[in-house]
Structures are given as structure tokens and as C-alpha cells.
Amino acid sequence: MAILQVQNIEKHFGPTRVLDDISFTLEQGQALAIIGSSGSGKTTLLRCLNFLETPDRGSIAVSGETLFDAQDPATQRESEVRKKRLHFGLVFQSFNLFPQYTALENVTLAVGLLSQERPDFKQNRRAIQEKIRADGMALLEQMGLSDRANHYPHQLSGGQQQRVAIARALALRPDILCFDEPTSALDPELTGEVLRVIRSLAQQKTTMIIVTHEMAFARDVADQVMFMDGGIVVEQGPARQVIEHPAQERTRRFLARYEGK
Amino acid sequence: MLRAAVEFFASEQFLAVASALNSGFLVTLRLFFVTLLGALPLGLLISFGSMSRWAPLARPVGWALRRAGRAPGRVARALIRFCPVSLVCRLLVWIVRGTPLVLQIITLFYVPGMLGLFTWGGGSGARFTAVAAAFVINYAFYFSEIYRGGIQGVPVGQKEAGQVLGMTRRQIFFKITLLQMVKRIVPPMSNEIITLVKDTSLARVIALQEVIWMGESFMKGNKGISGLVWPLFFTAVYYLVFSGVVTILLGRLEKKLEFFR
Structure with missing residues (x-):
């Protein structure tokens, strides 16, 4: 069974229809890249999945459990x-790290707060907090940032900040890990380090949805590619096929604008 | 020259005046701290009130529109957007900021008695209570606007990052927004607090014996001394020293918060 099942999502901002009857599924361990020009609804779709926007219609199910049903x-x-x-x-385009916390604290803050809801928190407080810290350090190490654990966000480069955000x-x-144009706010020379991290996550079979403008990256890293335009899914299929041999005219025109980039 | 100065500061007259001014300044200090202690938290509550988006009519009106199958007209839209808490708070902000503090002190002290509601009683204790109440209310509304600016100045992405990480609204406010807000409001707050130091002198309109009242008393006659002008001007020294201390303390706080950006 698919890990994610999105059915007939529709979203309006006032009179404007931003998402129109979006349906798709995602298998465990697969990476889906969503491409399309600005204003095509990619980001709104991601925000719907993360409950930052409420769809007007449709349903979202993870592992068979309906998380959201507009009705x-x-x-x-x-x-x-x-x-x-x-x-x-969700990894944001603008990182949105918490400026008053160090890299490590950014990674461990939410886990720490959640752990307080555990029934055994009072007895095992020390051990739980030690474990959270160790896990956080391991994640930063995985991102190649173990020497930056105690730096504040403003002391890090954009690429480093985004890797902390991924951790x-x-x-x-x-x-399911969602990326909203993770490299769009970065200088070109810094995108590589972030893309490398996402690529290694894909190799470890992390289930991901990546909204991106990096076509070559989408082709090489994603299993599936979905092209959106004007709030609808124009084309979806295996990554290489959609990007190298698009079936739809609109997809072809969109990709042509990225040629030579 | 030096001998004359020593003689002056050692004279009985100077000591009598200084002790009177000191006792007056103690009243000033008390009013200052009581106002801060009351207005800082009350202002935060009011700022939440003016940012409240509680719209009790949105649901019923929306429901009625759906039942009637009609698109919302101008009246319906106004009803949907009607936020009573926010409206009342902003109305009060307008009234409190739009009228002189002196008038508010006089009103609060005399009007309840004139209307037969209650009296503050006699004596300096009662006067102090009435003045303190007026100051707390006045400054709470000023502070509320500073808080509101500080909270709304924190990027939406911060809140969204917290939401996506499964944090509760309370956790988002206390763990993420609060410190970023404090950093933002320290400069405008410093301004307001320095103004408060000097505004305490307005308490003399209902004959609270604060430092200016004491200074002036030696012109009219106090402790057998009259026709003395310098004590009134000498009160400036108290204000200067105190606002200097406040400036240094707030400057330190600002420095302390420089660890993040």
C-alpha cells in the first residue's frame, strides 16, 4: 500500500483556485519531485500536506490512516x-531556523518538548535528554556539521543553515520529508552541499517530496516527477521519462525554458 | 569657593531640604516600580486582546450563507470579520493613548466618588493607590502596542517552523516568539520607560507628595522654610541620576540579547 494517498485536493485563496483536484500516491522509500513555474501551486500543495493550509476539498491519508478529510x-x-x-x-525555502538557539538546540528543541509528554519522562529525565542530545549530534554529523553544533544560525552560511534545518x-x-525549494534562497556555490545531503537521504530510501527548480537534480535523484501548472497536475511519471521525454506539450515548453541551465 | 560649597552642603537648611526631597523621591520610585510591575504583564494581555482573531459570527454566517446557497455580500463579509475582543481592545488603546495622562489621573481619582461608586478614601496611601492604578492602565495600553509590534515583527516562518515540528501554541510563544519579541521591543520600551521616570511627576495633580511636589513646597513654605527656589530645580538631579541608571541597565539588556540576530 502507498504510504501517502492524496485525493482530490482543492484549495482556493478567495476567488482564486490555487489547487484543482490534485490526486497522487507515493510509495514508501520513494522520492517525488514536484516541478513547475512559480504560482503553479507546488508550495501550496506542500503546505496543505503539512497542515499549514486547510484544503477546501479532498483527503490526505498516510499508511491508510485518513489524516485529513475536508468533509x-x-x-x-x-x-x-x-x-x-x-x-x-518540512524544510522551508528560507530555512526558518530559530535564531536564539544553537544548531544543536534547533535540532533537539521539538524532540525535547515532545519527550516531556512521555509518561516516563519524570523518572528517566536525565537518560531521555542525554539520548536526545546524542541523536541530535549524530544528525548534525550526518549533515557534516558536527563542528558547528554550538554555533548560532547567524554564524552559519546559508548552506549550513539549510543543513541544520534538514537535521x-x-x-x-x-x-515523509518535504522540501520547499530547499536551494532557492542559496547562492549557487552553496546549493551543491545541500543537494548532496538530499541525494544521500534518497540513497538511504527516505520517503521525500521535493519541490525544486533544479531539473537535473530532480531527474537524477527523484523516482517520480510531477509537473504542475495552474493548480493542476499536468504530467506525472518516472523522473527520467518526464524530464527527458515529456508527453505533454505544456511540460515540454516549461522544460525548454530550463535548457542550457 | 570650595569652602562655600562645603558650608552649603553641610548647612541645616540643605539637610532639611535633602531629606524632604529624598522622601519625595521614594514615592516617585515606588510609583515607577509599581507601574512597571503592573503594566508590563497587563500590556502583554492587552496586546493578545488586540491581536485576537476570535470571530464568533464567522461560523453561523457562513453556515447560513451555505444553506441559502448565496455568495457573501458586503454585510455578510463584515459580520464574518467582526472580532469583538480585538475591536474593544483597539478602542481602549485609542482612548487611553488619545487623552492626557493628567486627565486620566484626575478622572480615576474623583469620578468614582462623584458617581457614588466608591471612594479611594483619604490619606496619602489612597492617593497613591489611585495614581498607581491610573499609571498602570495608561502604561499597559502603551506597552500593549509595543508588544504587538514586537510580536508581529517576528517572521511568520518562525511560527510555521514551530507548528510543523508539532509544537503547541503555548510552546511556540514561550520557546520561540517571546525572546525574539523581547529583543525587538527593548529600544522602544527603553524610550517608554525613560518617559515613565519623568511622567511620575504628574502624580502631584492630586497632591501625591512626590519629589517635584516636595521641591516646590519650599517655595510655599515647608518645615519653616519658604521662598526657596533652588530645591525645585535640584529635583532634576534625582531624575537625571535615575534615568541614567535605567539607561545603563536597559543598554546592558540590549547587549545581552546580541548573541542572536
């Missing part, structure tokens, strides 16, 4: 939405 208000209660969010991780999202062990 069922019971799935939209705030207290439950908070827990459901944890199925997804922060991974710390909660989400089922």
Missing part, C-alpha cells in the same frame, strides 16, 4: 492536527 470536521480539530503533523517534516526536520523521524 469530516473531526479530522480538523487543532489538538489532533498537531500530532498528525508529525507524519510530515531539525529529521529529528522527529517523519514518515
